[in-house]
Amino acid sequence: MQERLTIVKVGGKVVENPETLTSFINDFSNIAGKKILVHGGGRSATAISEALGIETQMVDGRRITDAETLKVVVMVYAGLVNKNIVAQLQSLNKSAVGLCGADLDVVRAKKREVKDIDYGYVGDVVGVNVEQLLDLINNDVVPVVAPITHDGKGQLLNTNADTMASELAKALAMDYKVQLAFCFEKKGVLKDPEDDNSVIDTLDTELFQEYKAEGIISDGMIPKLDNGFAALKRGVDKIVISNTDGLKNGFSQGTNLKL
Amino acid sequence: MQERLTIVKVGGKVVENPETLTSFINDFSNIAGKKILVHGGGRSATAISEALGIETQMVDGRRITDAETLKVVVMVYAGLVNKNIVAQLQSLNKSAVGLCGADLDVVRAKKREVKDIDYGYVGDVVGVNVEQLLDLINNDVVPVVAPITHDGKGQLLNTNADTMASELAKALAMDYKVQLAFCFEKKGVLKDPEDDNSVIDTLDTELFQEYKAEGIISDGMIPKLDNGFAALKRGVDKIVISNTDGLKNGFSQGTNLKL
Numbered sequence: 476m477q478e479r480l481t482i483v484k485v486g487g488k489v490v491e492n493p494e495t496l497t498s499f500i501n502d503f504s505n506i507a508g509k510k511i512l513v514h515g516g517g518r519s520a521t522a523i524s525e526a527l528g529i530e531t532q533m534v535d536g537r538r539i540t541d542a543e544t545l546k547v548v549v550m551v552y553a554g555l556v557n558k559n560i561v562a563q564l565q566s567l568n569k570s571a572v573g574l575c576g577a578d579l580d581v582v583r584a585k586k587r588e589v590k591d592i593d594y595g596y597v598g599d600v601v602g603v604n605v606e607q608l609l610d611l612i613n614n615d616v617v618p619v620v621a622p623i624t625h626d627g628k629g630q631l632l633n634t635n636a637d638t639m640a641s642e643l644a645k646a647l648a649m650d651y652k653v654q655l656a657f658c659f660e661k662k663g664v665l666k667d668p669e670d671d672n673s674v675i676d677t678l679d680t681e682l683f684q685e686y687k688a689e690g691i692i693s694d695g696m697i698p699k700l701d702n703g704f705a706a707l708k709r710g711v712d713k714i715v716i717s718n719t720d721g722l723k724n725g726f727s728q729g730t731n732l733k734l
Numbered sequence: 735m736q737e738r739l740t741i742v743k744v745g746g747k748v749v750e751n752p753e754t755l756t757s758f759i760n761d762f763s764n765i766a767g768k769k770i771l772v773h774g775g776g777r778s779a780t781a782i783s784e785a786l787g788i789e790t791q792m793v794d795g796r797r798i799t800d801a802e803t804l805k806v807v808v809m810v811y812a813g814l815v816n817k818n819i820v821a822q823l824q825s826l827n828k829s830a831v832g833l834c835g836a837d838l839d840v841v842r843a844k845k846r847e848v849k850d851i852d853y854g855y856v857g858d859v860v861g862v863n864v865e866q867l868l869d870l871i872n873n874d875v876v877p878v879v880a881p882i883t884h885d886g887k888g889q890l891l892n893t894n895a896d897t898m899a900s901e902l903a904k905a906l907a908m909d910y911k912v913q914l915a916f917c918f919e920k921k922g923v924l925k926d927p928e929d930d931n932s933v934i935d936t937l938d939t940e941l942f943q944e945y946k947a948e949g950i951i952s953d954g955m956i957p958k959l960d961n962g963f964a965a966l967k968r969g970v971d972k973i974v975i976s977n978t979d980g981l982k983n984g985f986s987q988g989t990n991l992k993l
Contacts, residue, residue, distance in 0.1 A: 497888075523809075526786050546814055550782075553832075554813020555805055558882060558890055562836040566888035572837045573812075577821040579831050579875065616838065623817060629756075629825035631817055 479508050480612065480651035484640035486515030487659035489719060490556060499658070500560060502722040504567045509612045509651065511643060512564075512571075513620045515636040516556035520548050540595040540633040548633050549575075552621040560619050571617040576600075576624030577631060579607040582639065584624035584632050598624040598632025600639070603646035612651075641702035641711075648710035655706055656726055657699055657716045663730035664700070664716055666691060679733045680704055703732045738767050739871065739910035743899035745774030746918035748978060749815060758917070759819060761981040763826045768871045768910065770902060771823075771830075772879045774895040775815035779807050799854040799892040807892050808834075812880040819878050830876040835883030836890060838866040841898065843883035843891050857883040857891025859898070862905035871910075900961035900970075907969035914965055915985055916958055916975045922989035923959070923975050925950060938992045939963055962991045 483503055489495045503512060517538070521531045524547050532539040540548065557573040564571035576582030576598075584598025611618050620643065622636035637657060644655040663674035666686075675682075683700055686692040692700065703714040715721060717729025742762055748754045762771060776797070780790045783806050791798040799807065816832040823830035835841030835857075843857025870877050879902065881895035896916060903914040922933035925945075934941075942959055945951040951959065962973040974980060976988025 523786075527782075528785075549817050550809035550813040552813070553817045554809040554811075558808050558812045558834050558836055561834075562884040562890050563888040565836055565839050565884060566886060570838060572831075573834070575817050575820075575832070577817055577824055577830075577832070579829060580824050625821040625824060627825060629822040631821050 477650070477652040480647055480653050481506050481508065481510045482513065482640055482644050482647075482653060482655045483510065483658055483722065484513040484515075484636055484656070485658045485719075486517065486636055488518070489658060489660055490514055490516050491518045495660075495719070496560070497563060499719045499722070500563045501567065502719055504564060504569050506722060509615075511608075511612070511618045511620060512560065513622065513636055513640040513643065514552070514556055514560060515622060516552045519556065520551040523547050523551055534592055534594075538597075538633060539593070540597050542596065545596040545631065545633060549623055549631055553623045557619055557621040564617060564619065569617050570615060571619050572611060573619045573621065575621045575631070576634070576639075580604050580627070581607055581618075581620070582624045582634070582642065583627050584634055586626060586630065586632060596630070596632050598626065598634045600624060600634060600642040603642055605646050605650065608643070608647065609650060635698060637699045637702045641706045644706045644711045645709040648712070653711045654713040654715070654726060655703070655711055656721060656729075657703065657714075658719050658721065659716075660718060662718050662720075662728070664692065664696060675730050677731050677733055700732070704734070707732055707734050736909070736911040739906055739912050740765050740767065740769045741772065741899055741903050741906075741912060741914045742769065742917055742981065743772040743774075743895055743915070744917045744978075745776065745895055747777070748917060748919055749773055749775050750777045754919075754978070755819070756822060758978045758981070759822045760826065761978055763823060763828050765981060768874075770867075770871070770877045770879060771819065772881065772895055772899040772902065773811070773815055773819060774881060775811045778815065779810040782806050782810055793851055793853075797856075797892060798852070799856050801855065804855040804890065804892060808882055808890055812882045816878055816880040823876060823878065828876055829874060830878050831870060832878045832880065834880045834890070835893070835898075839863050839886070840866055840877075840879070841883045841893070841901065842886050843893055845885060845889065845891055855889070855891050857885065857893045859883060859893060859901040862901055864905050864909065867902070867906065868909060894957060896958045896961045900965045903965045903970045904968040907965075907971070912970045913972040913974070913985060914962070914970055915980060915988075916962065916973075917978050917980065919977060921977050921979075921987070923951065923955060934989050936990050936992055959991070963993070966991055966993050
């Protein structure tokens with residue numbers, strides 16, 4: 476039987492607030508077995524951009540990344556957020572290493588071609604260096620991955636953190652029984668955005684299409700779920716969308732994806 | 735005979751200017767054998783601080799690091815500068831990993847006690863994780879080290895990049911024949927700051943004291959040289975201070991330190 480690997484993507488307000496982040500890191504460090512943490516940090520990037528007078532443009536939950544914005548996301552994601560998480564994990568006696576896609580060439584991407592929209596320095600993942608990740612994981616090191624990739628020609632690129640988590644999950648599904656959790660401040664995918672308790676327990680592709688058409692599921696949740704379903708199709712064992720309480724009880728709550 | 739390990743600390747204007755940085759990275763990647771790169775990035779940090787309305791305070795070439803300044807140096811050193819260097823090394827087919835002291839617990843520090851001056855979140859190195867560094871180096875991975883450390887209790891700290899390089903050199907001097915090069919925009923330690931060709935070929939501790947007393951050597955050069963001499967005393971084989979041309983010819987030019 477394959478060993479379990481838990482990949483947690485954490486984002487949203489959980490990352491922005493030092494208290495919820497510390498509480499999350501504690502819970503994360505208590506998950507048994509091998510694990511990887513993928514983080515966002517979008518709101519900090521927006522705040523720093525604002526302070527630097529750089530305008531933030533979003534399309535369908537994705538950031539348009541010009542050269543100046545790229546600098547900001549590299550600073551905030553791969554620097555500020557990443558290193559603070561690593562330092563906190565070390566304080567809990569977990570060996571951790573902060574990585575962006577360029578480090579050890581773990582995630583390579585291709586700059587997105589301009590079709591209708593010029594996303595700028597946004598990277599679509601083309602390869603995951605499974606061998607390097609396995610080296611770390613098998614040595615009980617926790618990779619803490621920032622959603623920054625590179626093109627192999629010296630250019631850093633901005634990649635959606637949900638996509639990053641999903642790509643890592645898919646790439647490692649041959650070697651481990653992977654469970655992928657998207658953690659944020661809500662209890663799961665909500666049927667009514669105004670009602671925090673209207674969690675959809677199980678979401679299959681058909682229901683997803685239906686809810687999308689009805690506008691029940693919208694914005695940033697769409698790429699998250701697209702990523703989740705893509706990962707399921709590629710052999711990832713379990714996908715759950717939940718708040719951080721999910722970490723404490725073996726991911727038995729929140730929204731489970733099914734094909 | 736011990737194998738050679740070259741540790742290069744690069745700073746000053748070399749890091750700030752994309753062209754000189756790229757040229758430096760090319761030269762660095764051509765150094766034969768095992769290597770580690772330690773970088774600064776101080777002027778970028780100052781520029782970003784200014785843009786964010788955070789005042790920069792320096793005492794004897796060292797930055798006073800309040801909580802806001804710490805955020806900036808973590809972003810700039812461990813994020814922006816570090817990841818751009820790593821991406822460029824990958825493009826030259828050198829496996830590289832960007833690290834701050836918290837990553838893999840490679841460099842642990844203690845927040846400096848307040849005596850005459852409160853340096854804020856500045857860390858004095860207390861330990862280097864030699865085993866983890868050897869694991870990387872022996873696998874032909876180039877560690878690219880940002881001058882940010884941690885205290886093991888979750889707190890990141892700002893550490894002088896020259897000190898960082900010197901501490902790594904000392905820690906690895908048992909396992910490798912270490913040469914440590916401090917690279918910046920000048921040809922070496924100058925006898926006359928106005929004359930770029932007044933390079934002091936060889937500097938011993940006695941001459942250093944003399945030049946310091948006369949004010950020939952001042953400011954940021956003092957901690958750099960203090961670090962260099964400390965490393966020599968602890969078994970580091972060779973210390974040279976030069977511009978990046980030094981990298982191309984086996985460090986045969988610039989200022990050599992002698993006890």
